[in-house]
Amino acid sequence: MAAKILANLIIMGSGILARSLVQAYRQALQNASKTGVAQETIQNTVRRGSKTMVEQEARQVLGVTESSSWEEILQKYDTLFERNAKNGSFYLQSKVHKAKKCLEAVYQGKGQGPG
Incomplete structure (x- = not known):
């Protein structure tokens, strides 16, 4: 009771x-x-x-600067994504993917990225 x-x-x-x-x-x-x-x-x-990533954070994750070309960003993305796929870090792999998507939007806005 x-x-x-x-x-x-x-x-x-x-x-x-x-x-x-x-x-x-x-x-x-x-x-x-x-x-x-x-x-x-x-x-x-x-x-x-918000779960979206800002441009500055995306550049830090991929290790690129504002003067980096889209090709350089893709190379960094491929390297980091594969490296984290092999080592089993899904968290880092998802951060790398989000960083690429963020910068993809930035570069498309500038007319420099993927078409």
Whole structure:
């Protein structure tokens, strides 16, 4: 009987805590909007939650510079992708693939990449 009461108290308490955290977050956003910080906070949250890679990170992953040609990027991609396929690092292999896709979009925008 005591365990059931304790379990109910824990469940009710966590529900109250969750509601109060949401309310506090909303209040913080309202306060931040008065100073213009809210938009920046939202953008940072979206950026962090996004699974897309930015150009600078993609260049770091592949080890290329802004002056690298598309052919150089493909060579680096092929080398790193195959190396990670052999060593069994799926995480690194997926980072390499995402980096190539990111730079592919950049180079297509410049008219230099794949057609």
